[in-house]
Amino acid sequence: MSLAVAGYQSRVMPYASKTSSADTMVAPRAFGVFDGLYEPDYLDRLRSSERA
Amino acid sequence: MSACVLDTDVVIAALDRRDAHHAQAADAITAMIDADVELQLSLVNYAETLVRPAEAERTMQAAIDALSALGIRLVAPTPAIARDAARHRARNISLADGFAIATAHARGANLATFDLRVRRALPATGVELASALA
Numbered sequence: 426m427s428l429a430v431a432g433y434q435s436r437v438m439p440y441a442s443k444t445s446s447a448d449t450m451v452a453p454r455a456f457g458v459f460d461g462l463y464e465p466d467y468l469d470r471l472r473s474s475e476r477a
Numbered sequence: 478m479s480a481c482v483l484d485t486d487v488v489i490a491a492l493d494r495r496d497a498h499h500a501q502a503a504d505a506i507t508a509m510i511d512a513d514v515e516l517q518l519s520l521v522n523y524a525e526t527l528v529r530p531a532e533a534e535r536t537m538q539a540a541i542d543a544l545s546a547l548g549i550r551l552v553a554p555t556p557a558i559a560r561d562a563a564r565h566r567a568r569n570i571s572l573a574d575g576f577a578i579a580t581a582h583a584r585g586a587n588l589a590t591f592d593l594r595v596r597r598a599l600p601a602t603g604v605e606l607a608s609a610l611a
Contacts, residue, residue: 455491455543455544455546455547456491456492456494456499456503456506456543457491457492457493457494457499457503458492458493458539458540458542458543459492459493459494459495459530459536459539459540460493460494460495461493461495462492462493462529462530462536463489463492463493463496463529465496465497467489467529468485468486468489468525471525471528471529472571472573
């Protein structure tokens, strides 16, 4: 697991273009900030452990 | 302004670039932001999203910052939403998914979810699937 340095810049550009320059600096970190932090079955396991 | 409640799986997919639905979630959220759709998240689903990041302060802060950057509005459950969520549990979906549906219903919003059980349950709840994910 690691934090992504540059997230999903091409996908957030439409969002960034509608916001202030300050938000433009923040938006690239909004998508894809994690690189495998959540296991594929994270939600199922979380909810199973809640029931245990 | 229309609104869309995000289910936990969509939020996680947006945050984690290894998630199988990452591109789809990022595209859908970007499209909704462009269309001035207000993104909402129940505090129950917010907490579910944060359990894994909360294991380290660095990842916790990264998750909080990312959700803030997306402009997601956090919605506290009301007693009526809690009662509605409890009723949805009978639809063979998790209680957290029930909160997502109940929040969307209470706020007149659509729901963004990848969960097939939740999608199958939607017609009976009066909540529509977000068109960005349809």
